[in-house]
Amino acid sequence: MSWTILLAVVATLGVALLVQLLRRSELARYRKAVERRSEVRRQGGDQARLQHPEVDLSRCLGCATCEAVCPEGGILEIVHGQAVVVNGARCMGIAACERECPVGAITVTFSNLEHRKDIPVTTPTHEADGTPGLFLAGEVTAHALIKTAIEHGTAVAAEVARRPRAPRDIHDLCIVGAGPAGLACSLEAKRLGLDFVTLDQESDVGGTVAKYPRRKLVLLQPVELPLHGTLKNAAYTKEQLIGLWQRIADRHELPIRGNEVFEDLSRDEDGTFTVRTRTGSYRARQVCLALGRRGVPRRLGVPGEDASKVAFSLLDAHSYRDRKLLVVGGGDAAVETALALAEQPGNEVTLSYRKEAFFRVGPRNEERLDAAIEKERIAVLLQSEVRAIADEVVEIDVGDDRQTLPNDEVFVMAGGTAPTQLLSNAGVSFDNEHRASSSSIAEQGTGLIPALLIGFLLAVAALLWAWMNSDYYGLDKFERPTHGKHDWLRSGRSLGLALGIAATLMILINLAYLIRRSPRLQFQWGSLQTWMTSHIATGILALLCALLHGAMAPRETPGGHALWALAVLLVTGGIGRYFYAYVPRAANGRELELAEVKERLRHTAVDREQFDRIQALIDARQWKSSFFGRLIALFGVHRDWRRFSAEFDGDPAMKRLAHRAYRAALTTAHFEDLRAVLSTWRFLHRWIAILMVLLLAVHIAHALFYGGVA
Numbered sequence: 001m002s003w004t005i006l007l008a009v010v011a012t013l014g015v016a017l018l019v020q021l022l023r024r025s026e027l028a029r030y031r032k033a034v035e036r037r038s039e040v041r042r043q044g045g046d047q048a049r050l051q052h053p054e055v056d057l058s059r060c061l062g063c064a065t066c067e068a069v070c071p072e073g074g075i076l077e078i079v080h081g082q083a084v085v086v087n088g089a090r091c092m093g094i095a096a097c098e099r100e101c102p103v104g105a106i107t108v109t110f111s112n113l114e115h116r117k118d119i120p121v122t123t124p125t126h127e128a129d130g131t132p133g134l135f136l137a138g139e140v141t142a143h144a145l146i147k148t149a150i151e152h153g154t155a156v157a158a159e160v161a162r163r164p165r166a167p168r169d170i171h172d173l174c175i176v177g178a179g180p181a182g183l184a185c186s187l188e189a190k191r192l193g194l195d196f197v198t199l200d201q202e203s204d205v206g207g208t209v210a211k212y213p214r215r216k217l218v219l220l221q222p223v224e225l226p227l228h229g230t231l232k233n234a235a236y237t238k239e240q241l242i243g244l245w246q247r248i249a250d251r252h253e254l255p256i257r258g259n260e261v262f263e264d265l266s267r268d269e270d271g272t273f274t275v276r277t278r279t280g281s282y283r284a285r286q287v288c289l290a291l292g293r294r295g296v297p298r299r300l301g302v303p304g305e306d307a308s309k310v311a312f313s314l315l316d317a318h319s320y321r322d323r324k325l326l327v328v329g330g331g332d333a334a335v336e337t338a339l340a341l342a343e344q345p346g347n348e349v350t351l352s353y354r355k356e357a358f359f360r361v362g363p364r365n366e367e368r369l370d371a372a373i374e375k376e377r378i379a380v381l382l383q384s385e386v387r388a389i390a391d392e393v394v395e396i397d398v399g400d401d402r403q404t405l406p407n408d409e410v411f412v413m414a415g416g417t418a419p420t421q422l423l424s425n426a427g428v429s430f431d432n433e434h435r436a437s438s439s440s441i442a443e444q445g446t447g448l449i450p451a452l453l454i455g456f457l458l459a460v461a462a463l464l465w466a467w468m469n470s471d472y473y474g475l476d477k478f479e480r481p482t483h484g485k486h487d488w489l490r491s492g493r494s495l496g497l498a499l500g501i502a503a504t505l506m507i508l509i510n511l512a513y514l515i516r517r518s519p520r521l522q523f524q525w526g527s528l529q530t531w532m533t534s535h536i537a538t539g540i541l542a543l544l545c546a547l548l549h550g551a552m553a554p555r556e557t558p559g560g561h562a563l564w565a566l567a568v569l570l571v572t573g574g575i576g577r578y579f580y581a582y583v584p585r586a587a588n589g590r591e592l593e594l595a596e597v598k599e600r601l602r603h604t605a606v607d608r609e610q611f612d613r614i615q616a617l618i619d620a621r622q623w624k625s626s627f628f629g630r631l632i633a634l635f636g637v638h639r640d641w642r643r644f645s646a647e648f649d650g651d652p653a654m655k656r657l658a659h660r661a662y663r664a665a666l667t668t669a670h671f672e673d674l675r676a677v678l679s680t681w682r683f684l685h686r687w688i689a690i691l692m693v694l695l696l697a698v699h700i701a702h703a704l705f706y707g708g709v710a
Contacts, residue, residue: 022055023676030672033077037086038595040359041338045368051093051108051143056082057585061104065099065517066106066529073363080587080668081675089360092144102517104534110142119141125159131427133271135159138181139208139293140423145181146209147223149290151182154226156288161192166272166285171195174275174282176262177290179207183245185288186254187226196255197282199275203258205249206242208292227252264292265426291419291427298414300328304389310410314340322346324406326394328386329413330358335365337413342377350379350405352396353388373667387409455540462544466552473552480551488671491549491559492703500549507566507696510535511689534572543570558702562695565688573684587671594664601656 010502053066059355062081070076071094077086082096095108098222110119119142121129126141128134135156138149157173166172175182178200189196200207214437217515224230228248236244260277265287267273275282297312299305309369317340327338330353338351351369358366373377379396388395394407420430434500472485480486488494513535515526546552546563 012662026676027672029077030079031075033079033084033086034591034595036074036077037079037084038598039357040087040089041595041599051095052088052091053085053095053106053108055085056105056107057082057588059103060584061103061105062584063102063517064174065100065102069096069100070094071096074366076281079591080672081679082588084588087359090362093148094145100528102528104529108572117430118420119424119430121431126156127159128428130429131267133267133273134427135286135288136428137185137288137290138177138179140289140291140419142293144293149179149181150184150223150225153181153186153288153290154188157188157192157194158225160189160286160288161194163286166195169283170272171197171282171284173197173286173288174199174273174284175288175290176200176204176275177207178205178249178256178258179290179292180245182207182288182290183224183249183254185290186256187228187248187252190254191226197284198254198256198257199260199262199277199282201261205245205256207290209238211240220574223430233353245592262422264422265289267427268638274584289423289428291423293416293418297412297416300386300412300414302386302388306410307389307391309391309408310389310412312412314411314413317341317344320344320347320409323408324348325350325409325411326386326396326405326407327351327411327413329353329415330355330363330414331360331415332365333415334413335361335369337411338378339365339368339372340413342372348379349377352381352384354383354385356382359453364698383529454537458540458544465548477551477553477555489551491551496549496551499545503542503545504696504700506538506545507693510538510542539570539573545566558695558700559699562692562699563693565695569685569688569692572681572688575681583671583675587668587675590664590668590671594661594668597657597661597664610640 037594055076060082062083063079066083067076067078069076072090072092074087075085076083076097077501091108093108098106120136120140122136122141123129126135126137128136137156139154141152143149143152153175160173172194173196175185175189175196178186178198180197181203182200186196186198213245222230225248231244233240236237261274265273265275270530271285273284273287275284275287303479304310312335317337320341321344323341323346325341325347327334327341327349329335329337334351334353335358338349341347342349352654358369361369369378369380373380381396381403382394384398386394386396387402389407389410391406392406394405394410396403396405424430432637469485469489472480472483472489475483480490488496490496491500513531516525516531543563543566546566550560550563554563
């Protein structure tokens with residue numbers, strides 16, 4: 001007995017210590033995520049350039065699948081047990097998070113669409129609003145992904161093929177642009193037998209992709225091209241992809257005409273379009289503009305910017321050696337340019353960015369940049385702006401200090417201005433009044449009522465079956481062998497056995513959800529949302545089948561215990577699935593309120609030291625106190641606050657803000673502690689599942705080896 005007591009004490013204290021260490025680590029991760037989100041907002045990086053995810057906290061379960069599948073990283077993180085957007089500016093619109101969310105809690109959408117003047121208004125068939133027959137595809141529609149561009153181009157050609165063909169002297173389709181959208185449109189048009197022509201200002205295919213830096217990885221998703229099929233490689237560099245596209249275009253003899261610079265577009269009274277380039281004109285019944293979005297490179301507007309040493313793109317870094325180089329910009333293009341130049345012998349590379357941090361850079365480039373800075377291969381000047389460019393130097397302001405840097409070349413990688421005027425002249429509308437109204441994404445709710453309804457109907461069906469056979473199920477177990485239905489309702493025969501097998505299959509399908517959800521296991525069959533729905537449905541069906549398999553009279557055997565474990569598992573799963581979301585949602589709501597109040601405090605505080613003292617008090621209440629310490633603080637909160645706030649008596653507005661922030665931090669901390677308690681349900685759910693599987697295995701083994709029902 002003494003050994004048992006000693007081992008129990010050691011085990012209990014060990015588990016308690018482990019739980020506390022894990023809890024402290026979890027709070028530290030949450031705190032870092034909140035601090036990163038606040039910093040990104042302060043720097044203006046919370047607004048996405050094009051698309052970004054929105055999270056419905058009424059549904060989010062905090063499974064972290066979205067964070068695991070995001071190829072960019074750092075966009076979504078788990079705070080208070082739910083996904084939040086930390087850095088929306090990094091989002092490229094891949095939407096892996098939206099596809100993989102098991103409960104449909106994430107939607108990837110455009111940022112501030114109602115205020116944007118650079119996104120064309122199109123119909124669901126990619127047709128320009130108000131100009132029938134004029135289609136837009138790819139990057140020009142503000143979708144940056146190659147995969148999306150290929151899908152657009154394919155869909156446009158298919159739509160044109162469904163419409164009446166043009167007369168013999170007019171093309172069915174004129175495609176402007178031979179990038180991924182234009183190439184896909186051309187291939188699909190060829191497959192469908194359309195009379196078409198493809199125009200591009202360059203001599204080769206590739207579009208914007210061809211202008212990317214040398215050896216840049218440009219495709220990391222599986223895509224399918226018409227007439228070619230799925231591209232085999234998991235990833236392609238720029239050179240590999242352009243070479244493949246050119247071979248495909250040559251093999252299928254696509255009518256691509258290079259060195260045709262698009263100038264304007266007009267439409268005759270009969271609906272026929274005339275596309276004009278610098279060298280000629282082309283008539284077509286339908287037109288697809290598959291242009292790039294970069295348009296004209298964004299300029300700095302400083303003296304000397306027109307010098308020959310200033311470039312707005314980098315095609316081959318190998319051409320620059322033993323040079324003093326300045327790269328201007330804060331996105332991936334600027335960082336990749338600086339890294340490529342720094343790899344060449346003898347180069348001295350300086351990267352200038354006007355903001356405090358690189359919040360629009362992907363995690364891979366961020367890691368490479370940090371490594372290059374640590375090795376002193378790149379010098380970074382944050383909060384800096386170029387003021388003048390001379391033959392051998394560059395004048396640049398770094399904070400309040402003006403510096404003169406020796407310089408041979410300048411690369412301005414500040415993005416570009418979308419060709420809105422060119423598109424407007426062609427008949428493309430950017431008027432938000434013509435855009436289909438899109439209300440902000442509303443919370444969908446937990447989905448509790450539909451789920452309860454489905455479960456209720458299944459349970460009623462099982463109840464009706466039991467009632468129809470109540471003459472058998474109502475008998476004592478010793479009287480059942482003499483009943484006429486015993487041979488086909490008993491557990492080990494006929495229908496009873498089939499129900500047991502069905503319950504086992506339901507449990508196996510239910511457990512397969514865990515395999516599908518794991519990001520480490522490359523099992524991607526079917527959508528995760530469908531698997532989640534199956535997880536719930538099979539759990540209910542497994543219990544109902546097991547009840548009928550046990551002839552409505554489970555015994556004190558491993559099989560009967562497995563049935564009870566399955567019933568408890570269903571209850572804990574329901575709590576985890578539907579009711580767990582409320583408290584984290586409340587905590588995150590308070591977190592957002594606290595962030596807003598702290599931002600107002602930052603601007604209201606008389607000096608930095610005053611704000612830091614308030615921040616320290618908030619942090620002590622939100623992240624550092626123990627659960628029991630905060631329980632005590634509930635009773636002493638007014639005393640603590642009076643002691644701290646006496647210095648603000650002469651500033652009522654400041655005092656109100658600080659008090660509001662203090663109370664919000666305290667409330668957030670209590671919600672977080674309550675969330676941690678509720679998360680115990682998840683662990684309980686998992687351990688009961690393991691117990692149920694073990695009991696089921698014993699039950700099946702006993703039935704197989706001994707021919708009876710355990």
